[in-house]
Ligand SMILES: [Ca+2]
């Protein structure tokens with residue numbers, strides 16, 4: 229989604245016909261598709277043959293006065309048809325829609341495209357990348373695919389396992405890319421299909437998957453099909469979009485994002501003055517509106533002069549007209565276009581704005597049941613390819629869209645605000661937010677996508693700006709979402725604390741060029757947008773050289789995810805919110821980890837329910853003893869666990885021997901075999917010793933554990949760990 233007020237603001241009409249026709253290269257696995265090479269579309273094949281066979285449903289779809297029951301009946305009919313279209317293979321499709329010289333509309337069959345990625349790759353952290361702002365390779369000031377390819381080593385070193393590319397298909401807006409003009413062409417400013425293929429290959433070589441945005445709901449106003457549709461009501465593509473000839477007063481009930489979604493097309497003033505002759509070419513600017521109006525019965529469209537000009541429907545503002553997703557031809561076109569990229573090895577999609585696919589009336593336009601059904605069908609198509617991932621943008625009901633029958637994953641909108649509020653540490657607000665964070669994944673699918681912020685201002689400013697440059701609290705927020713369940717999406721530059729811009733409209737402050745060096749390092753030419761104001765201190769090069777940097781902190785967190793499967797894909801258990809302290813445990817195939825975060829300014833002691841005889845191994849912070857830099861206390865040291873009765877106390881200590889002394893001095897039961905040994909852990913190449921202590925079983929615990937009925941064993945052997953957490957700290961343990 230892109231917020232309407234900024235959409236397409238610099239969207240000068242493009243000239244799609246003038247673009248290099250590089251798309252006329254089928255992937256090697258695809259069967260020859262001669263229709264790809266059609267130079268032009270035979271006009272006579274258009275019109276009625278491709279008219280939506282469900283005029284009743286379509287005609288009713290936007291009528292504001294119809295009751296919900298009528299809507300439901302119409303929708304059922306519509307979705308019986310659409311569903312069968314989704315179920316069909318491309319090869320068995322009904323005749324292809326007429327071609328236009330400007331865009332490839334040909335059917336695309338599924339070509340087997342195995343994935344070289346490891347199972348479960350999608351549980352690793354992703355990076356959301358705005359290609360325009362990432363790295364320019366040729367000095368034109370605009371980021372491109374070759375630039376991104378040159379930064380794959382950086383991304384691999386950071387530990388990301390997936391990339392989400394904001395739209396890279398040809399678009400009209402010259403910025404965010406959500407106004408698509410060709411779904412099967414790379415944005416020329418970004419490169420070519422060959423560059424895309426290279427990107428996929430090079431990413432895969434580094435164990436990184438690539439998903440990209442796909443905008444189902446709308447195209448650009450400059451999309452050739454829309455320009456044809458708006459200029460001729462009898463265009464074969466008229467019904468690919470949503471129209472109404474209802475009087476304006478009847479449309480006033482519609483308000484989406486504080487504005488009307490109904491717009492007059494270009495040249496609308498002349499509507500109704502043309503000849504209406506069947507011989508009028510598609511491009512005739514004065515063609516009379518003869519289309520079946522979306523909100524009027526078919527019988528009203530008999531060639532009489534229309535009382536009002538038809539308006540098109542556009543959820544996200546006039547520059548991005550909604551597709552008519554009740555038209556099976558539109559659905560098929562998207563199916564084919566999705567396959568186009570999957571056949572080339574793409575690893576999945578971020579599906580944009582899916583609750584907006586279908587509208588029913590002025591009240592029922594958001595998250596309609598039909599949108600869920602359709603989204604689920606697209607997801608199934610994508611996942612019919614091996615190891616493909618789908619993540620949806622569904623602000624309405626993210627947890628619902630994350631269900632396997634719809635998207636499987638969806639962004640956890642709302643969680644980001646709770647995390648940031650908790651981490652800001654501001655009194656009661658922080659306490660309440662901590663509880664919200666702790667409870668989130670008790671109610672939400674663990675497959676959700678998490679983040680701190682993204683390219684949309686509705687999801688907040690860049691994290692740096694939200695924290696006012698408080699890097700310590702920034703780290704707590706990062707640790708929270710990088711260690712919680714879900715697939716985390718880091719917003720490019722977040723890992724170096726890149727600041728947003730000021731004095732720019734809309735979302736633009738969020739999308740500055742990536743800060744690679746003190747000078748910027750983004751382009752040898754004039755960047756398309758000002759560079760981030762804090763690049764002198766917060767750039768990738770400087771932070772890579774500083775082990776204490778935010779970048780290294782992100783690397784550490786991702787290394788934990790990448791080395792502890794429980795943190796990447798494990799369960800979510802024993803959440804505790806105790807004031808400004810959060811803790812939870814994760815478990816995967818017998819591996820159990822414990823995360824504890826103190827958002828408070830003062831030390832905290834956290835009682836963590838666990839079982840007796842547990843072994844804790846500190847994974848983070850990594851002890852510094854291996855480097856001979858051990859300190860006797862603080863978050864950088866190892867910890868020892870002491871046992872007193874059934875309560876274990878975790879106290880910082882420098883190394884294993886002091887851990888042992890601490891255990892002994894604590895008065896642990898002499899009968900118990902309290903032990904402390906040194907262990908070795910390797911995190912991102914940092915090898916360090918950590919202290920491991922065994923908590924002896926509580927004296928009262930039954931000795932014949934296996935003989936006890938499970939419920940009582942659990943109760944009898946319950947113990948608790950009292951973790952001592954320094955202010956503003958993160959601790960991660962492995963429990964065994
Ligand atoms: Ca460039």
Ligand SMILES: [Ca+2]
Nearest residue numbers: 550584585586
């Ligand atoms: Ca829509």
